[in-house]
Amino acid sequence: MHSEPHDLHEHSHHHHVGHDLGRRRLALVLAITAGFMVVEFVGGLLANSLALMADAAHMLGDVGALGLSLFALGFARRPATAAKSYGYYRIEILAALANGLTLSVISIVIFAQAWSRLRSPEVVEGPLMLGVATVGLLVNLFAAAALHGTKAHNLNIRGAYLHVLGDLLGSVGAILAAVLILLTGWTPADALISCVVGVLILVGSWRLVRESVDVLLEAVPRDIDLDAVRLAVLSVPGVDTVHDLHVWTLTSGFRAMSGHAVIKDPRNHNDVIQAIHARMHEDFGISHVTVQVEYRAMVRIRERFEAGR
Numbered sequence: 001m002h003s004e005p006h007d008l009h010e011h012s013h014h015h016h017v018g019h020d021l022g023r024r025r026l027a028l029v030l031a032i033t034a035g036f037m038v039v040e041f042v043g044g045l046l047a048n049s050l051a052l053m054a055d056a057a058h059m060l061g062d063v064g065a066l067g068l069s070l071f072a073l074g075f076a077r078r079p080a081t082a083a084k085s086y087g088y089y090r091i092e093i094l095a096a097l098a099n100g101l102t103l104s105v106i107s108i109v110i111f112a113q114a115w116s117r118l119r120s121p122e123v124v125e126g127p128l129m130l131g132v133a134t135v136g137l138l139v140n141l142f143a144a145a146a147l148h149g150t151k152a153h154n155l156n157i158r159g160a161y162l163h164v165l166g167d168l169l170g171s172v173g174a175i176l177a178a179v180l181i182l183l184t185g186w187t188p189a190d191a192l193i194s195c196v197v198g199v200l201i202l203v204g205s206w207r208l209v210r211e212s213v214d215v216l217l218e219a220v221p222r223d224i225d226l227d228a229v230r231l232a233v234l235s236v237p238g239v240d241t242v243h244d245l246h247v248w249t250l251t252s253g254f255r256a257m258s259g260h261a262v263i264k265d266p267r268n269h270n271d272v273i274q275a276i277h278a279r280m281h282e283d284f285g286i287s288h289v290t291v292q293v294e295y296r297a298m299v300r301i302r303e304r305f306e307a308g309r
Helices: 003-047 050-076 090-117 128-149 156-184 188-216 226-234 268-284 296-309
Strands: 239-251 254-263 288-295
Touching: 003 050, 003 090, 003 128, 003 156, 050 090, 050 128, 050 156, 050 188, 090 156, 090 188, 090 226, 090 239, 128 156, 188 239, 226 239, 226 254, 226 268, 239 268, 254 268
Parallel strands: 254 288
Antiparallel strands: 239 254
């Protein structure tokens, strides 16, 4: 059996560096979001705007989600133990899954409230709605920009980013609805814009939930073809066959591969292993590789034994 434990330590180092930056930015976004959430909710009540109150409710979910994300990023830094040899990296994935589910629930609440408003339109204070929504757009643009640079390689931060992006879309929708109300007096625009934002939020949450579940089920990453991995291993000189091949994601940005490689000549043992490691890293970006080497003669003995049972 051959593995590369230093890959885990190297990933841990880069993971922690990324966590420090992510935690600082998440803390800043959390403070901004919590502060404006109160402003937007009060403004929504005064303006009688569903779009503003729905976005404030979304921001309330964001405050909890961002807090959960901060907790997960901190908890994931705990060192590995004998009982949890990979550490607590998967805490991030659980937080991302919770964020996705929360977004789904919030979107359903928005739809229900919008339907009620469409059936019974209410008077909306357009000028106040427009002012609050404009401030909200600026706040959410700043928050989205703060998280944008750290979201690409971290599913948990991506969940927080989607929450903020949903708020940003809510602010844009509220501005459009306020302009329509001011120009035409058509108050159902408030509820209709809320529905559009709800659909966008629901689509984003579904993607986040799907990716989180794939990681938890140790599915092959969507951008990796397992057959291509198999062919890459078989193309290594000295490899006869490959079996029990697995590729999965431990946490965001950390992929692993394991498999059994049957080789023809025991003397090529080390060369084969090094070549497989290099091929996995260069062609697929897989950072942690474990290969069990078997010899053709040993495989034949095992096959005869299994056939005789």
